[in-house]
Amino acid sequence: MIWDIAAFILQAILAFVVSTALFDALHWVLHRWEGSRFGLLRTFSSWHWVHHKFLGRDMQINPAYVQQNLWLHILPEYLTSIVGTLLFLVLFPWPPVALVVAVRTAMLAMTLKEEGLDYNHMSMSRVGGRQGLLWVDNNYHAMHHVYPQAFFSSFANVFDLLFGTGNQISGRRFLVTGAGGAFGSAMVEQLIKAGGVVETAKSGRDFSAGNYAAMREKLARADVLVLAHGAKSEDTWNANVVTFTDLIDLFTALGATRLAPPEVWALGSEIELHGDMGMDELKAYSLSKRAFAARARDYYRSDALLYRHIVPSSFTSPMGKGAMSAATAVAIALFFIRRGVKYVPVTLTGMALLNYFRFRYFQKPAPAALELAE
Numbered sequence: 001m002i003w004d005i006a007a008f009i010l011q012a013i014l015a016f017v018v019s020t021a022l023f024d025a026l027h028w029v030l031h032r033w034e035g036s037r038f039g040l041l042r043t044f045s046s047w048h049w050v051h052h053k054f055l056g057r058d059m060q061i062n063p064a065y066v067q068q069n070l071w072l073h074i075l076p077e078y079l080t081s082i083v084g085t086l087l088f089l090v091l092f093p094w095p096p097v098a099l100v101v102a103v104r105t106a107m108l109a110m111t112l113k114e115e116g117l118d119y120n121h122m123s124m125s126r127v128g129g130r131q132g133l134l135w136v137d138n139n140y141h142a143m144h145h146v147y148p149q150a151f152f153s154s155f156a157n158v159f160d161l162l163f164g165t166g167n168q169i170s171g172r173r174f175l176v177t178g179a180g181g182a183f184g185s186a187m188v189e190q191l192i193k194a195g196g197v198v199e200t201a202k203s204g205r206d207f208s209a210g211n212y213a214a215m216r217e218k219l220a221r222a223d224v225l226v227l228a229h230g231a232k233s234e235d236t237w238n239a240n241v242v243t244f245t246d247l248i249d250l251f252t253a254l255g256a257t258r259l260a261p262p263e264v265w266a267l268g269s270e271i272e273l274h275g276d277m278g279m280d281e282l283k284a285y286s287l288s289k290r291a292f293a294a295r296a297r298d299y300y301r302s303d304a305l306l307y308r309h310i311v312p313s314s315f316t317s318p319m320g321k322g323a324m325s326a327a328t329a330v331a332i333a334l335f336f337i338r339r340g341v342k343y344v345p346v347t348l349t350g351m352a353l354l355n356y357f358r359f360r361y362f363q364k365p366a367p368a369a370l371e372l373a374e
Contacts, residue, residue, distance in 0.1 A: 002039035003236060004194030005018045005299065008095065008096050008098075009041070009217055011092045011093075011096035011097075012096035012097075012099050012100050013072070014092050014102075015083070015085050015088040015092065015096060015097055015100045016090075016100045016155075017158055017235035018084060018088070018158075019081045019082075019083075019084030019085040019087075019088075019100070019104075020081060020084075020153075020154060020156045020158070021153075021156065021158040021159050021162075022080060022081065022084035023077055023080040023081050023083075023084065023154060024153050024158070024159035024160075024350040025102070025153055025159060026080055027048070027154070027159075028152045028159065028163075028165065028296060030044060030047075030048040030058065031044050031045065031048070031148065031149065031152075032045075033047070034046075035046050035047035036340070041273070041369065044161045047072040047073075047076075048053070048072070048073060050065055050068045050069055050071050050072045050073060051072070051073035052145060052148055053065045053068075053069075054068070054073070054116060054121075055121050055122075055123075055145050056145070057145060057146055057148070058148065058259065059123060059125075059142055059145060059175070059259060060122075060123045060128065060360040061117070061122065061123045061279060063301040066116055067114045069191070070112065070115070070116055074108070074111055074112070074116060075108075077154075078104060078105075078108045079083045080151060081104055081321075082101060082104060082134060082360075085097060085100045085101055085104065086101070088100075088339070089100060111348070113269060114136040118135075119138055120136065120137075120138050120154075121129065121141075122138070124138075124142055124259075126148065126258075126259060126261075127139050127143060127259060127261055128246050128295070128303040129261040129263075129302055129303050129304055129305045129306040129307065130301070130302075130303045131143070131306065131340070132155060132157065133161075133340055133341065134157055134161075134284050135155065135156060136153050136155055138153060138194070140153075140157070140340070141153075141154070141222070143260065146259060147168040147169055147172075147260075148346060149169075149170065150165050150166065150168035151165065151166060151167075151369065152166055153341075157304050160339060161339050161340070163247050164335070164338035164339055165338070166339045166340030167337055167339070167340055168339075169191060169194040169195060169196045169334075169338070170194060170195030171195060171196075171197070172196055172197065172198065172223045173196075173197045173199070173221055173222050173223045173224070173225065174191050174196045174198045174199070174222060174223070174224045174225075174226055175200070175218050175219060175221070175222035175224070175225050176188050176191070176197075176198060176199070176200050176201070176226040176228060177198050177201050177202070177203060177207075177225075177226065177227050177228055177229040177247070178201070178203065178227070178228035178230065179200035179201075179228070179268075181228060181229065181230075181317060181326075182315065182316065182317035182348070183267060183312075183315065183317065183326045183329060183330060184200075184226075184228035184229065184324075185326070186329070186330040187226055187228055187324040187330045188200065188331075189327075190314045190327070190330050190331065190334060191226075194334070199214060199218055199221065199222065201218055201231045201334075202229075203239065203243065205287075205323040207243060207247065207367045208238075208243070208244055209242045209246070210246075212246060212247065212250055213344070214272050215250065216250070218253070219247070219250060219251045219254050220254050222251070222262075223260070223262075223263060224262075224265065225247065225248070225251045225265070226264075226265045226266075227244055227247065227248070227264065227265070227266040227267060228267050229243070230267065230284075232285045233281065233284070236284045236285050236287070236288040237284070237287075237288050237291075239288070240285070240288035240289055240291075240292055240334065241288050241291050241292045241295075244266060244292050244295075245295050248264050248266070248299060248305070248307075251264065251305075252264075252282070252302075252304050252305045255263050255305070256304065261303075261304065261306045262304075262305045262306070263281050263306040263307075263308070264299065264305055264306070265308045265309050265310060265337065265344075266292075266296060266299075266307070266308070266309060266310065266335075267310050268288045268289065268292070268293055268296065268309050268310060268311040268312075269311065270311060270312070270313055270314070270347065270349070270351045270352050270355060271286050271289050272289055272290055272293045272311065272355050272358065272359065273352075273354055273358055274350050274351060275290070275357035278354070290363070291367070293309075293359055293363060294363055294364065296309050296359075297360065297363065300342060300343070300359075300360075306342075307342065308337060308341070308342050308343075308344055309342065309343050309344065309359065310333050310334070310344040310346060311343070311344065311345055311346065311352040311355055311356075311359075312324075312329045312345070312346035312347070312352065313329075313346060313347045313348050313351070313352065314331075315328070315361035316330040323348050323349070324348060326362075330353060331345050332346045333346050343360070352365065
């Protein structure tokens, strides 16, 4: 009996998730058809764009498009999902399929009653930084209305995870620190190649601990701040903790009134997990990286910004030979970031994966780090 109930639930969930992904694929196609050379396909695309006029890039509802949104978006979405659900009658018995159809029909009825408004479609004065990954919440879906060429998943986040449409690089403005280093220079190159608009800032020239006046204009122009500077042996506390946290806090404050949350990608290290391993030359570096990771967990949980923590294995740089090239580390990081991942493991050893649990649940600032901070 228990196994029958479990099978019923799993079958219903699978039918719901796959049928949702089917519509999300159609959703992506409709956006692609916007520039088609075929007039009929452009017409289909224009019907979908009514939905984006109903809830515009300013995240405000336009009442003039209520009826068109219902006929040209809500009903086609429902019918596409129902077709995808009914296909499971070939594989599953009818009860779980019927349950999914009933759930979708109830959702349609509520949406029609509210004239197209639901949890993911309502006016917002600001999009929050806390966004779902496996399941789409209102902050995540709002990003699709702000950046219509990405964030296509509607309920279950299968499509964006599979096809790397869970973030937008093209056309966005990036400010990259440490662009003279191996990771930073590779990041700049790959962002430009992907269509990003990139500006750089150099530690010691554009900013230093306690001195960020020259950064305000650059930060104000940026959509995404990428922190790739740092030090391994000299002045590690200022390089890896003070300037990281100060720049993030300033960027967050400057972006507090923006519609979309300020987004930060910060470079961590696997040393957050394994520490200095008893090596004197790594003690200061380990201390600084662990101290920043403790602060980074707060950014990760914050609704004021969208924070991504990149944790790579050692990569080849002027600091020494590594397990991978910097270009490979950046490519792997962007693979995950394009899928909306906030904790980004770039690892050959698996330590960055294990570090996720320490980063999220178990880390505590070292007493020595607290003394230095004071």
